[in-house]
Amino acid sequence: MLKFLKQVGGYAKETLQSARYIGQGLSVTFDHMSRRPITVQYPYEKLIPSERFRGRIHFEFDKCISCEVCVRVCPINLPVVDWEFNKALKKKQLKHYSIDFGVCIFCANCVEYCPTNCLSVTEEYELSTFDRHELNYDNVAMGRLPYKVTEDPMVTPIREFAYLPEKVLAGHDAPSNVARAGQRPEEIVAATPKQQEEKETEAP
Amino acid sequence: MNPGIDLQQRFVETLMGYGLSPGAAKAVWLPLPLLLMLIGATVGVLVAVWLERKISAAAQQRIGPEFIGPLGILAPVADGIKLVFKEDIVPANSDPWLFLLGPVIVVIPVFLSYLIVPFGQNLMITDLGIGIFLWIALSSIVPIGLLMSGYASNNKYALIGGLRAAAQSISYEIPLALAVLAVVMMSNSLSTVDIVNQQSGYGILGWNLWRQPAGLLLFWISALAECERMPFDLPEAEEEIVAGYQTEYAGMKFALFYLGSYVNLVLSALLVSVLYLGGWDFPIPLDLLAGLLHISPDNSVLQIVTGGLGIVMTLLKAYFFVFIAILLRWTVPRVRIDQLLDLGWKFLLPIGLVNLLMTAGLKLALPFAFGG
Numbered sequence: 001m002l003k004f005l006k007q008v009g010g011y012a013k014e015t016l017q018s019a020r021y022i023g024q025g026l027s028v029t030f031d032h033m034s035r036r037p038i039t040v041q042y043p044y045e046k047l048i049p050s051e052r053f054r055g056r057i058h059f060e061f062d063k064c065i066s067c068e069v070c071v072r073v074c075p076i077n078l079p080v081v082d083w084e085f086n087k088a089l090k091k092k093q094l095k096h097y098s099i100d101f102g103v104c105i106f107c108a109n110c111v112e113y114c115p116t117n118c119l120s121v122t123e124e125y126e127l128s129t130f131d132r133h134e135l136n137y138d139n140v141a142m143g144r145l146p147y148k149v150t151e152d153p154m155v156t157p158i159r160e161f162a163y164l165p166e167k168v169l170a171g172h173d174a175p176s177n178v179a180r181a182g183q184r185p186e187e188i189v190a191a192t193p194k195q196q197e198e199k200e201t202e203a204p
Numbered sequence: 205m206n207p208g209i210d211l212q213q214r215f216v217e218t219l220m221g222y223g224l225s226p227g228a229a230k231a232v233w234l235p236l237p238l239l240l241m242l243i244g245a246t247v248g249v250l251v252a253v254w255l256e257r258k259i260s261a262a263a264q265q266r267i268g269p270e271f272i273g274p275l276g277i278l279a280p281v282a283d284g285i286k287l288v289f290k291e292d293i294v295p296a297n298s299d300p301w302l303f304l305l306g307p308v309i310v311v312i313p314v315f316l317s318y319l320i321v322p323f324g325q326n327l328m329i330t331d332l333g334i335g336i337f338l339w340i341a342l343s344s345i346v347p348i349g350l351l352m353s354g355y356a357s358n359n360k361y362a363l364i365g366g367l368r369a370a371a372q373s374i375s376y377e378i379p380l381a382l383a384v385l386a387v388v389m390m391s392n393s394l395s396t397v398d399i400v401n402q403q404s405g406y407g408i409l410g411w412n413l414w415r416q417p418a419g420l421l422l423f424w425i426s427a428l429a430e431c432e433r434m435p436f437d438l439p440e441a442e443e444e445i446v447a448g449y450q451t452e453y454a455g456m457k458f459a460l461f462y463l464g465s466y467v468n469l470v471l472s473a474l475l476v477s478v479l480y481l482g483g484w485d486f487p488i489p490l491d492l493l494a495g496l497l498h499i500s501p502d503n504s505v506l507q508i509v510t511g512g513l514g515i516v517m518t519l520l521k522a523y524f525f526v527f528i529a530i531l532l533r534w535t536v537p538r539v540r541i542d543q544l545l546d547l548g549w550k551f552l553l554p555i556g557l558v559n560l561l562m563t564a565g566l567k568l569a570l571p572f573a574f575g576g
Contacts, residue, residue, distance in 0.1 A: 022535065026531055026532065026535050028535070029531050037266050037267045038266075039265070041267070041269060
């Protein structure tokens with residue numbers, strides 16, 4: 001009899017415990033209901049791409065020396081460099097340059113290895129088209145600069161988590177005039193030459 | 205107890221004033237409450253669907269439907285219109301008649317159960333003597349329809365879903381009936397009106413909530429299982445069996461299942477409010493309030509206000525439970541089939557029996573408080 005009562009008591013205890021856990025869970029979901037939505041209302045609000053964002057590649061035609069390094073470092077030899085040797089100038093002359101962004105994996109190896117810096121990554125990521133062949137950008141299309149999210153009057157720019165001021169957790173809550181936490185790149189750059197000078201004076 | 209407004213009597217009297225015979229006047233009245241209840245149930249479903257989407261979104265820190273009408277109110281309407289215009293597909297080698305009958309058998313009993321839902325003393329379709337028993341009887345027809353559609357679909361997942369639905373409904377019917385039985389025993393009647401009247405008179409203190417706390421929990425858990433809501437949505441568990449018995453359904457037949465499940469949810473919530481939260485009863489006894497303000501109980505303005513307040517109170521209580529069901533959906537993970545049957549047979553059933561026995565004992569010991 002005592003054993004049975006003990007069993008019943010243990011069972012009741014477990015039941016109460018599980019009921020308490022369900023109550024705790026309910027309070028968590030209830031608490032989340034009063035929080036601000038973290039979703040970005042995309043066509044009206046857009047996240048500002050981060051500093052190292054690798055978007056569509058920009059190309060400067062006049063800087064290119066047709067060395068084809070970009071083709072060699074590309075994992076799938078994607079860039080098409082169409083050049084002709086100009087005998088009078090004794091130089092390679094670029095006729096067309098194109099990258100198919102429907103195939104590109106945006107690794108930005110070409111940008112990294114370009115000897116003349118004629119390639120660069122932009123923050124453009126809205127590359128949807130009705131036909132995949134439209135993504136085959138030629139040198140003219142790649143020479144265009146993307147529209148910045150912060151300059152579009154139709155769009156509310158929202159900062160990503162890493163670019164928020166200290167103790168602000170949601171992009172919607174951050175006032176646009178408050179700088180992010182920590183040093184900005186230009187501040188780091190402004191601080192570096194000094195150190196170099198110091199090193200130079202130390203060296204001799 | 206003041207009977208409140210009797211719309212039927214007023215309506216019939218008005219028509220008789222225009223020279224209609226009493227029989228004809230009553231015949232004109234008859235379809236009106238039915239139609240009103242059908243529309244009310246459908247609108248209730250639309251509201252429940254909208255709430256489901258909005259509350260789910262809020263619990264996940266999203267916004268939810270926003271552009272379809274103000275605050276996305278028209279989203280469920282758009283859902284419905286889409287389903288109406290979708291192609292009706294009958295799978296190959298299925299049984300077309302059973303395939304059609306399945307959703308029909310699921311939906312009709314649920315709508316029929318609205319017969320006994322009271323929104324006021326006379327604001328219901330019929331005050332049946334067997335009231336709440338009718339609902340229990342009708343709700344046990346539903347698993348037959350589910351089994352039928354699962355079998356007729358010629359699909360393994362649908363069959364498993366149908367079998368699970370049947371097993372679940374049968375095992376949770378019993379604790380549900382036991383919980384109802386305890387309430388019925390206290391009010392000495394199966395009629396929903398009598399059940400509410402037994403609770404009213406003392407405001408919030410008189411509600412069955414205080415006398416049947418275990419019964420309330422029991423009823424709500426069983427009702428959730430009957431409605432196949434999370435955490436008991438095994439028959440349509442997406443991760444395991446696609447959509448259970450709904451897998452092969454499309455268009456209007458799927459819409460019937462969808463409608464049926466939400467009507468059932470709203471109905472269960474309404475019945476919880478009727479059985480345990482005093483139905484249309486206001487938290488403060490209105491008769492007392494009217495007496496304090498020296499308003500006669502025959503005052504027509506008071507009667508209209510009381511009637512309106514009754515409807516609002518019933519709906520508020522019901523939608524509070526719908527809200528809890530939605531919140532539970534995002535809180536509790538789905539139970540396994542063995543856990544489900546364990547909970548039903550080894551936990552809810554004994555507790556229901558003990559609750560019933562306790563109620564019987566208390567009814568004998570304290571007849572003034574437990575309706576002797």
